Amino acid sequence: MNARVEPVLFDSRNNIRLFGILHRPEDAREDVGIIILSPGIKSRVAPHRLYVKMAKRFCQMGFCVLRFDPHGIGDSQGEIEERMVADFYGSVQVGRFVNDTIDAMDWMAKEHGISRFILAGLCGGAITGLLTGASDRRVDSLLGLGIPVILDNAVTDQGKYMTRGQLEVLRGSYLKKLLDIKSWSRFLMLKSDYGLICRSIMTAMKSKIGNARKYSNESGNSTGSSTKTGHNFNPYFPMALHKMLSSRRVLLVFSGADRLFWEFEEKYMTPYKNEYEKVKEIIEIYIVKDANHVFSYKVWQGDMLNAAVTWLNMNYSRVNKGRS
């Protein structure tokens, strides 16, 4: 299917000019369009041009696809005031770019007559899509890649809130260092993170003596309060997800070797198991085996894209003109 690829500019509600690339197939569907949301610093292009590849594939399916830079990112106007990257990510995780996303939908509606939207994105783009979906009914579904459930910031010791999976990987690396002279030197010169070493070993011991239930209770319970799930859990995440899932569809794709998947499992799925049980028929979760956070390898990108295309075909076939 032939497509036009054009740069577009539109104004946000704050009168900040935002910049994007629109992929428009010849026979574009007008009932529903896709907006791919910036992962964070890496703009409308995303790591290794992942969004360009996604847009091409979705465009071949007949969807009009917009990739745009929110304020302060890529080529758009505006500035990011945060001085640390972690603080910037934290601001995205609580909705920094939600209004820009709503403004992008308004522009697509006005210029191209599209009234329903599939929001897609990696990491920061996924959480922006989820939070937008919770506040705007035009969001018909979410395709979230590696969605974060925590809040980043520059002052928190993220080591304190590591998941069991992360601690186990760390433990493996500490064991390898037992034979390394430099590591012993660091250890003896008080340069090592003793707290982290201790936590990683304790986690393994707990696991070995079959104390998983106790661990689970320590790290959270079904009431799902943020203190029980670890202080860096994003309280907006479960609220937004359950709101989206009350009537709309969600596909979450995770990378098998990504800490974000472990965090999703340990900080959301386990503590919120009662709520999750109610929605598990609507939410779809797909794991790309061995993949890293940004789907670096072609085979991982292919797997992720096939999962996305299958899900889109299932929910938005041309014959049905989308779900009712």
Add this chain to the structure above:
Amino acid sequence: MLGLSISTDSVRKFGSLQKDNMQEIPFFFHNENYRLFGVLHEAKKLPRKEGFVFCAPFAEEKLWAHRVMVNFARELAVRGYPVLRFDYMGNGDSEGEFEESSLETILSDTECATRTLMAQVRDVESVNLLGLRLGGTVAALVAESAAKVNKLILWEPILNGASYMREMLRVNLSTQTAVYKKILHNTDDLVRMMKEGKTVNVDGYEMAWPLYEQVEKIDLLERSKTCDIPALIVQICRKEKYVNPLLAKLKEKCSIIHIDISVEEPFWKEIRHYYSKANNLYQVTLNWLEQDER
């Protein structure tokens, strides 16, 4: 062949981003059979006769450094310099696949961007090239053949292509270690695979043999033509320290080159600080431009 599609039509069609004394026009232009994406930053008042073409760094370094380049283009534009930023074929929003790119296509794209800037902005009589990292190297190479290049500004350029390509292969080894917990293919294997027509993954970019081979052969110290054009080379480091001995050697060969040091974080890679502007680097560069005018 130039397949230009901007100027007034483009402004009407896509709109432009206007701020202070400049406007920004995104557009596609043709280099032979593919389209390159660019953004033209134009001064609205007192446009100068010298324009700038920015040469982007390699692969993912471009994405990390993007905003620093955008903001410097804006700084130059408000001072009257028209600036064209663009994506090489297979990069950013330009057409083509990364694995089809080579140093040859990168040089050709940069020359095309230079012609495009001169064709689009009536007042521009000569072009300055500004490049970061491998983009700096590209700028120096293009300046050897493009007659209208007036000045060169190289920010932390790659002087030796072979060691840079080895660095890129080490990125692949790190990914292998993270994924498989061991190295399945060492650097010799990776080079052999590329020679056999396969690609090697560097941070998600599929690098093919032509790109690797052509960049590997670059040694800026051996290229005497770089000495013919007024050039500023800025060494970027976290703490002010001595000049890189290789740069000092280059300076010995070419007295026309000015070398300066700027204290900045390495904003072309993942760092803890959020970097949208590199004020020290901007100042060093603007000072040199102003001195040259005097």
